[in-house]
Amino acid sequence: MTLTHKEILQLDKYYRIHLINQLSGVKGVHLIGTKSDEGISNLAIFNSVVHIGANPPYMGIIFRPLTVERDTYNNIKSNGHFSINSISEAIYEKAHLTSGKYASEISEFDIVGLTEDYCNDFTAPFVKESPIKIGVSYQEEHLIRANNTLLLIGKVEIIQIDDKLILEDGHIDHTKAATVSVSGLDSYYKNELMSRRPYVRI
């Protein structure tokens, strides 16, 4: 099937959402933990966390346009800290439930049955059940003019990861961590390592 831009715009709305969201393939999925000015914890699932740099370590998140209330974004802007937590097979069904539009006064940790965890003096909550936890501080943001989405950049302040998941050279064993991935907004995939390819020297 070949579809032009014009034909894509003419597709049924939900057909288009599924197709275009899944076009870029299977991607990482994470739980973002934040805390409001009122001290209420928030937990939300995102499929748009991106690696920005390793030295110094930075991560990014794409936010949809701020036309509706976005607790996660607002909390990051006022508190300055957020956590990025990996989603394992054991918790992905609970993680998916955080996509519901709950009132800001309620913590999604309580609603879906995940446990808040804190580390050092970092103010945002981590997910105790997540094998890989990243504490991040707000750094900068960019408004994408094409459609008013936002790229938010954060600096990695702290990471917590089970020693058993890290190989001798720093590689992370995501099969052992049972990290799940997602296509679109609803299709969850498990990951199985096929091979590590050697650095290509020419």
Add this chain to the structure above:
Amino acid sequence: MTLTHKEILQLDKYYRIHLINQLSGVKGVHLIGTKSDEGISNLAIFNSVVHIGANPPYMGIIFRPLTVERDTYNNIKSNGHFSINSISEAIYEKAHLTSGKYASEISEFDIVGLTEDYCNDFTAPFVKESPIKIGVSYQEEHLIRANNTLLLIGKVEIIQIDDKLILEDGHIDHTKAATVSVSGLDSYYKNELMSRRPYVRI
């Protein structure tokens, strides 16, 4: 293991590259096809393609700082068009070979043994062997001040996908497409659908 920002900076360079690149989990991996002003095709592997929007459809790519020659970036800026091609199990070893630093005068299609394909009047080459092909035009870019990486945004102009991979409601069957994912720069994973979770209504 708990590591602070300062401790991360003190890690061995390659240990840090592996750890931080793999921290955000298993993500999509794609071949970007471009053409230079001199008419030479270029093909390069990226693990930083992001979904930006479905209506109208936009995609993004994160580029590392332009401190060395970046053929893909230069070709996109001068030609205006590029292709994003999915990587299946059948071609992932060839796809990985495009990460070598070959001279700009040589086409990676020829070096790694993948086939150039064209569609309508779209000027950038697609990868014939890729199950999902996306033709994209340059839209805008953002310089991330924290570390001089770039986010480049493109508009989806055309998509080509095997009818057998699209379900009735627009979902794409990435298990059937045998789409691979990557952790870091070298660890390739296969994807197996676990389940589709229902939209969360509250």
